[in-house]
Amino acid sequence: MTRTLYDLCGRDERLRFSPYCWRVRMALAHKGLDFDTVAWRFEDKQALAFADYDKVPVLCDNDQVITDSFDILRYLDNAYPNAPVLGEGMSFQRALFFKYFVERSVTPALFRLVAMDLLAAIHPDDRAYFRKTREARFGARLEEVHAPDEARRQLATLLAPVRDLLEASPFLDGDAPAGADYLLFGSLMWVHTVSLETLGEANASVEAWFQRMLTVHGGVAGQAITIRDLA
Amino acid sequence: MTRTLYDLCGRDERLRFSPYCWRVRMALAHKGLDFDTVAWRFEDKQALAFADYDKVPVLCDNDQVITDSFDILRYLDNAYPNAPVLGEGMSFQRALFFKYFVERSVTPALFRLVAMDLLAAIHPDDRAYFRKTREARFGARLEEVHAPDEARRQLATLLAPVRDLLEASPFLDGDAPAGADYLLFGSLMWVHTVSLETLGEANASVEAWFQRMLTVHGGVAGQAITIRDLA
Numbered sequence: 040m041t042r043t044l045y046d047l048c049g050r051d052e053r054l055r056f057s058p059y060c061w062r063v064r065m066a067l068a069h070k071g072l073d074f075d076t077v078a079w080r081f082e083d084k085q086a087l088a089f090a091d092y093d094k095v096p097v098l099c100d101n102d103q104v105i106t107d108s109f110d111i112l113r114y115l116d117n118a119y120p121n122a123p124v125l126g127e128g129m130s131f132q133r134a135l136f137f138k139y140f141v142e143r144s145v146t147p148a149l150f151r152l153v154a155m156d157l158l159a160a161i162h163p164d165d166r167a168y169f170r171k172t173r174e175a176r177f178g179a180r181l182e183e184v185h186a187p188d189e190a191r192r193q194l195a196t197l198l199a200p201v202r203d204l205l206e207a208s209p210f211l212d213g214d215a216p217a218g219a220d221y222l223l224f225g226s227l228m229w230v231h232t233v234s235l236e237t238l239g240e241a242n243a244s245v246e247a248w249f250q251r252m253l254t255v256h257g258g259v260a261g262q263a264i265t266i267r268d269l270a
Numbered sequence: 271m272t273r274t275l276y277d278l279c280g281r282d283e284r285l286r287f288s289p290y291c292w293r294v295r296m297a298l299a300h301k302g303l304d305f306d307t308v309a310w311r312f313e314d315k316q317a318l319a320f321a322d323y324d325k326v327p328v329l330c331d332n333d334q335v336i337t338d339s340f341d342i343l344r345y346l347d348n349a350y351p352n353a354p355v356l357g358e359g360m361s362f363q364r365a366l367f368f369k370y371f372v373e374r375s376v377t378p379a380l381f382r383l384v385a386m387d388l389l390a391a392i393h394p395d396d397r398a399y400f401r402k403t404r405e406a407r408f409g410a411r412l413e414e415v416h417a418p419d420e421a422r423r424q425l426a427t428l429l430a431p432v433r434d435l436l437e438a439s440p441f442l443d444g445d446a447p448a449g450a451d452y453l454l455f456g457s458l459m460w461v462h463t464v465s466l467e468t469l470g471e472a473n474a475s476v477e478a479w480f481q482r483m484l485t486v487h488g489g490v491a492g493q494a495i496t497i498r499d500l501a
Contacts, residue, residue, distance in 0.1 A: 129449070132439065132450070133368060133450060137364060197375075211367065
């Protein structure tokens with residue numbers, strides 16, 4: 040019985056900041072499933088050849104190999120139906136919408152908040168790759184993409200529906216966290232692990248939810264190494 | 271056995287354009303529930319005094335009086351559990367997020383697309399009220415708020431997660447429409463009933479979904495009177 044998560048690491052092998060890996064870590068914790076991690080770096084494509092994939096997370100669950108964070112969440116719901124993370128039917132569809140909302144709208148704004156911090160957190164051998172791929176995606180140099188104040192202005196607008204929801208319940212999925220919480224949390228954990236930037240005053244309630252998320256499932260995320268812990 | 275929906279009407283009593291009333295109409299159709307409507311205008315507060323409320327939709331279901339569109343959807347799921355619209359638990363929470371996404375992010379952009387068309391569609395006696403309340407909300411004159419090209423640019427970005435979802439399934443809630451579809455559809459029906467403006471090329475797949483929505487449940491929305499039908 041082995042369960043292994045290939046997990047992105049930074050300049051210190053203990054620094055784990057991938058938003059997509061954090062989704063999976065939280066989903067595994069949600070279901071009470073133990074796992075080991077293998078530290079992986081962007082340029083180490085060879086290490087994932089067995090999975091016919093070139094990115095993390097990759098989860099090996101005994102003889103199953105699953106790639107892509109959302110597919111891993113879905114796999115976990117199928118293989119371990121207790122305590123659903125995404126759910127089925129309408130619940131699943133709405134989680135899929137929320138995934139797209141996080142990836143298409145929120146994550147690009149968060150990238151602008153911490154672009155240069157991310158570059159600094161990444162292993163030196165990965166920085167050229169990171170710069171090249173991200174600058175191609177944004178069509179600008181990382182130094183121009185990095186714009187924390189502008190990012191906070193964008194996030195004040197973008198996260199309005201999240202704030203509304205947090206007025207109705209302590210977690211996005213209700214009284215306890217589940218898939219929607221983990222999808223957004225992953226992206227905020229990405230910010231938290233590599234940067235001292237905050238979301239800004241407008242998003243104080245989102246920051247408060249994030250702090251609650253650091254304490255759930257035995258505080259697994261709250262115990263993570265961040266740049267605060269590194270020299 | 272009577273079921274009555276108080277429904278906003280425009281300069282022609284048959285013109286029914288409220289996004290919030292359309293949510294309820296679609297949810298009633300989804301559950302196969304018959305209903306009559308009472309045409310209501312913004313200034314006719316007295317007609318809703320019995321409900322202790324000053325806006326529509328108001329649904330009278332025998333001796334039950336329910337106000338607020340989302341509360342009506344929730345009421346319908348409780349009173350008529352077959353064919354859930356919002357669902358329960360995580361499904362409900364995620365529908366609530368989607369409601370806020372539609373109301374906080376999408377609807378204001380749609381308002382900028384059709385502000386002056388809306389003013390023209392409204393009953394002349396309601397126009398002063400409409401102008402005053404909406405200009406207060408936007409902090410600008412309706413003539414300045416009305417900016418269709420700018421609105422289309424906003425919608426190209428805002429609706430990206432909706433387009434992603436529509437690549438995965440024909441309706442937002444899966445193979446058949448449900449709550450999430452009705453929440454967004456209401457706002458697009460608002461545009462469709464009062465204006466000839468379109469969402470723009472970037473949102474062609476959203477327009478195609480809207481056309482499908484006009485045909486569901488016996489084409490109830492497709493048969494609605496729009497300004498195309500009025501002299």
